[in-house]
Amino acid sequence: MAADYLDRIARFASELRFDDLPAEVVERAERLLLDATAVTVAGAAEPRVRQAAAMLRKRGSQGRSLFATDGYRGDAADAALVNATASCAHVLDEGHKYARGHVGTYVIPAVVAVAEEREVSGRELITALVAGYEIAARMGMACRVRESMHPSGTWGTIGASAACARLMGFAPDAIRVAMNVAAPLTLATSWQAATQGATVRDLYSGQGAANAVMAPRWVEAGFTGSDDDVAHIFGHVSAERFDTDAACSELGQRWEVMRNYFKVHACCRNFQSGIDAVLRLREEHDVRAADIRSIRAETFAVPARDNAEPKPANVLAAKESFPVSLALTLVNGRCDQSVFTEARVADPEVARLAAACEVSCDPELDKLAPEKRPSRITLQMTDGRQLTALDLVALGDPSRPLSAAELDAKFDQLVAGRLGASPCQGLRQAIHALRDDAPLSPFTSAMTERERQP
Structure with a gap:
């Protein structure tokens, strides 16, 4: 196969281990998960998100993966759709300025949903999250989607699909196929719809996350991709140039997760x-x-x-x-x-x-x-x-980072505002326990556990 950069990415996705992660990367991944969970819990209260979840339940979604709207457990692709849609509903989700997109929103809901389906450990969840983030961020850095397009549901799906394929036990060559299947399944999004307040904007992230879950499933079902549709789609279709070197530059050495930003203002x-x-x-x-x-x-x-x-x-x-x-x-x-x-x-x-x-x-x-x-x-x-x-930069930029106390205050405001103070603390503790290889169920179950009324 000619596109060696995809082989490098697939090997990285398959071979990364928790013990390979520097301590600061584990800490940042934990912070990413805390922030993503908080904005998802808050956004899941929006009527449009709840109605989307209800529609999927009515269609018979079944599985182990939690819907953040109400605690229902359904199919991983459906849960990824619901939770990614929720995570961007309040425009408070983290992002990466060099990738020009909300990388965590594209990766985390899909990874968590598949991790629940596969019943993996907390450390494996963190490792897959980091792998997906590193790949997705580089995909965004390797191209720039057309000005009329919104980035959600596009290049981030490639990194998320690689992480999902890893969780499903794919070997590197199969992960490569999953990325090439995911590429032509990405969305043709409208920036105009976002600026005009069309709520289909939220579904860009939701459907993109669902596509990331489905791509390796399609591979399991026998579907194939081209030798390199990643570079074709993002070099000729959704964008005009794709830098294959940037897509795999310093994987496992320069951690893009350390260059993310967090938001405190609920706007663009x-x-x-x-x-x-x-x-x-x-x-x-x-x-x-x-x-x-x-x-x-x-x-x-x-x-x-x-x-x-x-x-x-x-x-x-x-x-x-x-x-x-x-x-x-x-x-x-x-x-x-x-x-x-x-x-x-x-x-x-x-x-x-x-x-x-x-x-x-x-x-x-x-x-x-x-x-x-x-x-x-x-x-x-x-x-x-x-x-x-x-x-020159907004609060939360890597050069002007939010303090731990400021990030904790955001978490408390969003989670306690919906679930109550005690469940908020329980959810925080369950996320912290993942690095000690705790099972996932206490974490995801806590996302919808409400304060008991006296």
Whole structure:
């Protein structure tokens, strides 16, 4: 076979062992799982996610894999679909700026679902998670999907399928086949749908995770792939260039999982540096929203092009709107999930500030992307003052990491808000126990265990 890079990736997926992982990689994988679980638990309360789960149950889904909506256990592909859809519902899922996508969302729901189906140990789950993340991140770094496409449900499915094939006991040559089967099954996604608030956006991740589970199953059923459809799809179809060297560069030596970012603001990552900037201005200058005449947001090209709509169609579209997210932050003093409600988005003061916000591309700031995603915010006050703040990266970036306490606070807010304080602590402990090779069932069962009422 000519495409040696796929052989290298398949061997990595098959041969990686828990004892090969540096301590800091195990710790980061645990943190990834904590964060992914928290956003999944919170997002599983959304009506659209619950309705998707109910539909799959009605169709007769059966298996060992947990639906985070209600604790039902069904088929692994169905559970991956439900849980990945939930994990991105609040736009709080982690990501990787060099891959330009939410790698954990593409990998973790599929890996957890198959790990439950196969009843593997906690350490094997962590190892497969890391293997899938490393491969998926490099797939994203090796290509750039077309500007009209959303990355969810595309290249991440390749890394997730390799990790699922590993859990299913595939040898390297079969893992390679699974990746080549997964590649042409990836989605043709719409960036427009995401910016317009179409909730099909959430299904990009859900269906992508289900495809990752199904690809090795199709191989087991006798289906084959081409010699290298990974490079064909992501070099000629979904994207115009695929760097095979980048796809396998320093596997097992440079850990991409250590370069991820975590989110605290429930909106598009492209403009979160601007959210940080206005929060600082608000605190340092005791800014009141009523005293702001206009807002100027200077940033790099992508948010100026894709995130400048001041009148979004709905709450999900508001999360993709730089003007509305800034306005919500200035009015409420925060930009977490609690401010993204129909009532708050429709607040006349929020609408006034969003309409008074001008978003533009600064060529000098654009030169810093994608290493940095900068925003310069200028508030024109009614008393004549101009208040300006520049943030080059958002809080949670690898160069500006969230502290353990900040990440724990996010976990507590999301999980306790749905399950209660005691189940929240139980879920945290069950995840921590996985590195000691605990079984998976206490972890996944705790995802839907609610506080007992007196």
